[in-house]
Amino acid sequence: MSEGYLVDLALVLSAVLFAIGVGGVLLRRNAIIVFMCVELMLNAVNLSFVAFSRVHGIDGQIVVFFVISVAAAEAAVGLALILAIFRHYQSVDLELFRRLRW
Amino acid sequence: MIEFFFFLFAAMAVLSAIFMVTQVNPVASVLYLVVTFFSLSGLFVILDAHFIAAVQIIVYAGAIMVLFLFVIMLLNLGSTQPSDIRRGLGRVLAGSVAVALVAIFARLFMADGDVDGLGGPSALDSLLESSGAVAAVAEPLFTRYLVAFEVTSILLVVAIVGAVVLARKRAP
Numbered sequence: 011m012s013e014g015y016l017v018d019l020a021l022v023l024s025a026v027l028f029a030i031g032v033g034g035v036l037l038r039r040n041a042i043i044v045f046m047c048v049e050l051m052l053n054a055v056n057l058s059f060v061a062f063s064r065v066h067g068i069d070g071q072i073v074v075f076f077v078i079s080v081a082a083a084e085a086a087v088g089l090a091l092i093l094a095i096f097r098h099y100q101s102v103d104l105e106l107f108r109r110l111r112w
Numbered sequence: 113m114i115e116f117f118f119f120l121f122a123a124m125a126v127l128s129a130i131f132m133v134t135q136v137n138p139v140a141s142v143l144y145l146v147v148t149f150f151s152l153s154g155l156f157v158i159l160d161a162h163f164i165a166a167v168q169i170i171v172y173a174g175a176i177m178v179l180f181l182f183v184i185m186l187l188n189l190g191s192t193q194p195s196d197i198r199r200g201l202g203r204v205l206a207g208s209v210a211v212a213l214v215a216i217f218a219r220l221f222m223a224d225g226d227v228d229g230l231g232g233p234s235a236l237d238s239l240l241e242s243s244g245a246v247a248a249v250a251e252p253l254f255t256r257y258l259v260a261f262e263v264t265s266i267l268l269v270v271a272i273v274g275a276v277v278l279a280r281k282r283a284p
Contacts, residue, residue, distance in 0.1 A: 016118060020159060023122045025217035027129055027148075033210030034133035037203060040196040042138055042184060046145050049176065050129055053152055056168075060161045067235050071249055072257055074164050078171050079264050083271030085176045089183045090278035096187050097281075103196060 020061035027054035041092050041102040045085075052081050118158050124151040136195045138184045142177055149173045160236045162245035 027050060034047035056074045063070025092102055099106050125148050132144040149172045156165035184190075198206065239248050253261055 029210040029213040030129045033206045036206035060159050071161050071164050086271050086275040090275040093279045
């Protein structure tokens with residue numbers, strides 16, 4: 011089988027994983043799990059970057075490198091925020107955080 | 113053989129991602145997400161991104177997921193919690209948005225599935241052959257992308273300081 015076949019399949023898999031991540035963000039109310047679904051979406055995009063780097067050269071992998079480091083920074087700050095919110099509400103249920111809604 | 117492992121890792125990634133979304137217990141969710149990250153790392157190896165695969169395991173599965181697990185256990189969000197999965201309309205909405213997203217992606221893929229040279233041989237073979245998996249990533253990272261690399265290090269410092277400030281217990 012040709013090499014490009016795998017790139018196609020990787021793009022399809024990336025789309026499916028991204029959709030699962032979006033569905034998870036909408037489905038769950040636990041802030042930590044919503045956050046994990048965001049990480050899953052980032053990884054789905056990483057997969058398509060890696061697939062495209064097979065076609066267009068090494069630069070796609072460099073972008074993945076930056077995405078991973080930004081995701082690490084985001085995880086640290088986001089979990090600190092969840093900790094601070096938990097101290098206030100004694101819960102991580104997103105339905106409770108409606109102070110900014112209206 | 114390559115195809116077999118590709119499909120194996122792809123199936124593992126999708127199944128454990130679905131389990132991650134549908135598990136009620138957050139600790140089980142984290143462990144399923146770790147399985148997804150491991151299978152994605154295997155896919156990265158198949159797609160000629162060996163260094164990225166190692167970084168994926170070290171940073172994602174090793175550091176970020178341990179941080180998640182640590183926070184879940186610190187906040188004591190075990191299996192005793194009531195289910196946080198939305199019911200009724202929310203569930204329908206989440207499922208239909210996910211399906212619609214896959215349909216849109218499939219439509220785009222059908223429309224111009226044959227992007228420039230997608231079917232050609234791997235563009236990385238000669239590069240990986242001549243300089244090795246690590247040097248192939250490191251060389252552009254420290255030349256063309258040096259500014260972005262340095263800015264990322266500043267971002268990490270800001271994130272560390274911000275996390276400490278946010279999570280610190282304020283004096284009463």
